[in-house]
Amino acid sequence: MAAIAARKLSFTYAGADKPSMENIDLTVEKGEFAILTGPSGCGKTTFCRCLNGLIPNFYSGNLEGDLEIDGISVKGKSTAELATRVGFVFQNPENQLFSLSVERDVAFGLENLGIPREEALERVQWAMEATGITSLRNKAPYELSGGQQQRAAIAGVLAMRPSIVVLDEPTSFLDPKSAEEIIRVIAKLNRELNLTTVLVEHRLDLVSRYANRVIVMDKGRVALDGPPSEVYGDEARLIGIGLPRVTMLFHLLRGDGFPVGTNPITVDQASEEIRRLLNK
Amino acid sequence: MISVENVTFHYPGGAQVLDEVNLQIKDGEFVAIMGENGAGKTTLVKMFNGLLKPTEGKISVDDVDTREKSVAQLSRDVGLIFQNPDHQLFAETVTEELSFSLRNFGFKEDVVQRRVTSLMNTLDLDRYSNSSPFVLSGGERKRVALAAILAWDPKHVIMDEPTIGQDYLQKDRLRNFIVQLLSQRKTIVIVTHDVEFVAECKPRIVLLSHGRIIGDGTSAKVLTDPALVEKASLVMPQISSLMGTLQDLTPPSDIIDAYSAREFLSTKLKHVVGRKTSQGS
Numbered sequence: 354m355a356a357i358a359a360r361k362l363s364f365t366y367a368g369a370d371k372p373s374m375e376n377i378d379l380t381v382e383k384g385e386f387a388i389l390t391g392p393s394g395c396g397k398t399t400f401c402r403c404l405n406g407l408i409p410n411f412y413s414g415n416l417e418g419d420l421e422i423d424g425i426s427v428k429g430k431s432t433a434e435l436a437t438r439v440g441f442v443f444q445n446p447e448n449q450l451f452s453l454s455v456e457r458d459v460a461f462g463l464e465n466l467g468i469p470r471e472e473a474l475e476r477v478q479w480a481m482e483a484t485g486i487t488s489l490r491n492k493a494p495y496e497l498s499g500g501q502q503q504r505a506a507i508a509g510v511l512a513m514r515p516s517i518v519v520l521d522e523p524t525s526f527l528d529p530k531s532a533e534e535i536i537r538v539i540a541k542l543n544r545e546l547n548l549t550t551v552l553v554e555h556r557l558d559l560v561s562r563y564a565n566r567v568i569v570m571d572k573g574r575v576a577l578d579g580p581p582s583e584v585y586g587d588e589a590r591l592i593g594i595g596l597p598r599v600t601m602l603f604h605l606l607r608g609d610g611f612p613v614g615t616n617p618i619t620v621d622q623a624s625e626e627i628r629r630l631l632n633k
Numbered sequence: 634m635i636s637v638e639n640v641t642f643h644y645p646g647g648a649q650v651l652d653e654v655n656l657q658i659k660d661g662e663f664v665a666i667m668g669e670n671g672a673g674k675t676t677l678v679k680m681f682n683g684l685l686k687p688t689e690g691k692i693s694v695d696d697v698d699t700r701e702k703s704v705a706q707l708s709r710d711v712g713l714i715f716q717n718p719d720h721q722l723f724a725e726t727v728t729e730e731l732s733f734s735l736r737n738f739g740f741k742e743d744v745v746q747r748r749v750t751s752l753m754n755t756l757d758l759d760r761y762s763n764s765s766p767f768v769l770s771g772g773e774r775k776r777v778a779l780a781a782i783l784a785w786d787p788k789h790v791i792m793d794e795p796t797i798g799q800d801y802l803q804k805d806r807l808r809n810f811i812v813q814l815l816s817q818r819k820t821i822v823i824v825t826h827d828v829e830f831v832a833e834c835k836p837r838i839v840l841l842s843h844g845r846i847i848g849d850g851t852s853a854k855v856l857t858d859p860a861l862v863e864k865a866s867l868v869m870p871q872i873s874s875l876m877g878t879l880q881d882l883t884p885p886s887d888i889i890d891a892y893s894a895r896e897f898l899s900t901k902l903k904h905v906v907g908r909k910t911s912q913g914s
Binding site: 394527532555593596597598601606621623627628 | 770800802863890
């Protein structure tokens with residue numbers, strides 16, 4: 354059973370003259386780490402809004418096709434019901450945190466679900482450990498750095514024990530080092546908990562090495578879908594996604610006529626390939 | 634010129650945010666202020682148009698102390714575009730948003746029309762002229778906020794995190810737009826975490842950490858200094874890291890972007906490997 358299965362999924366916002374998302378056929382298996390990327394307005398946010406039921410519950414318009422989460426159709430499900438299956442992490446953690454302590458914030462969703470106190474405490478403890486913020490439990494969110502705030506937001510989502518997390522550019526407000534730490538936390542959770550992860554991201558330099566799959570959307574459709582090194586070809590560049598700079602370098606060298614091999618995703622892969630060419 | 638002399642700042646009752654900062658930004662210069670979350674970057678640039686005044690020390694813009702002018706007066710010369718566009722947008726349509734300040738500053742209606750049309754075109758906003766700014770995406774709202782400030786043609790343009798939420802093509806446009814503004818002799822100051830964007834634009838970098846300036850120099854110098862990069866919570870541009878693994882090839886130290894790396898590697902590779910001609914067989 355797939356974690357996410359979309360079949361001919363289309364959506365047109367009320368008042369819009371054309372669909373923002375058209376005929377999406379997409380299956381994400383349990384435990385995958387997929388990057389969802391594409392130019393502004395490509396439909397990725399619209400797709401994510403379907404995953405947690407914001408479409409059609411909060412955004413009106415015309416939804417066609419089917420979407421199943423863990424084999425269950427989202428049709429007729431409320432956002433609250435879906436929240437226990439699909440956890441959302443947003444760009445700016447400040448929008449997600451509001452309590453007076455980290456622990457209260459992490460517990461908030463559970464209290465709303467009416468989880469018994471003992472179990473809630475256990476889950477909160479576990480989520481704080483998994484994200485490395487146990488020592489911050491009594492701090493107020495505004496006392497935390499941006500990276501710590503984002504960890505707290507992830508912990509709050511994790512405590513709900515979702516089977517899927519969707520993260521919408523979770524590092525864009527963070528300095529590069531904190532951003533790297535957050536991505537590592539996400540990759541670790543994906544690996545250790547087999548947590549299906551959909552990461553919406555423009556900064557492919559930072560995230561590509563952790564994902565098994567990249568889905569590129571363009572003009573409301575899925576344009577490319579596959580492992581990063583395969584997806585990062587000429588078409589991806591023409592669509593205008595921000596390829597990792599080492600990948601871009603190889604595109605340039607290939608364009609100059611050098612017989613460079615597979616597109617590298619990391620510095621080490623690029624370095625190895627350059628050495629291989631030079632030793633010929 | 635923007636001049637910062639021995640500036641110290643703390644919010645009332647709060648911790649010290651800036652500590653003895655000294656900085657001169659010349660007219661027509663392109664400067665990126667970088668550093669960790671909470672380093673004091675936004676606080677520093679909010680002083681350039683007088684939104685905040687130093688606790689100690691002095692900020693002057695074009696030789697006038699910012700204490701002697703109102704924010705409205707200073708804003709005529711110093712356009713500050715906030716990180717969060719929602720802090721500055723309010724009008725019902727994009728066109729109104731862009732025209733508002735121009736009318737306030739007393740520009741003639743035909744000038745208003747002309748400037749608004751031209752800016753919407755440059756920043757890829759024409760199709761939204763009658764839309765409410767609030768139905769646009771985050772990246773689009775940021776461009777509306779930028780256009781609204783540039784409308785009155787300030788001499789110094791300060792952008793706080795302009796690349797957040799922008800896709801690659803939009804960043805490319807932004808880069809070209811900055812080049813265009815620089816050619817009009819405007820001063821451009823950006824606050825950013827976007828190392829790769831900076832590696833491609835190559836501004837002078839001022840590195841702040843815990844309220845102090847810890848580095849100041851060319852992009853190539855600052856971004857390839859491992860100690861500075863670490864201290865300011867940055868990472869090196871991917872291409873610099875790559876060059877770091879190829880030290881035995883003795884690459885020049887200023888290679889921080891894909892285009893200069895290509896140039897360098899081409900000279901190394903062409904002696905060793907055959908090159909396919911572009912025509913093929």
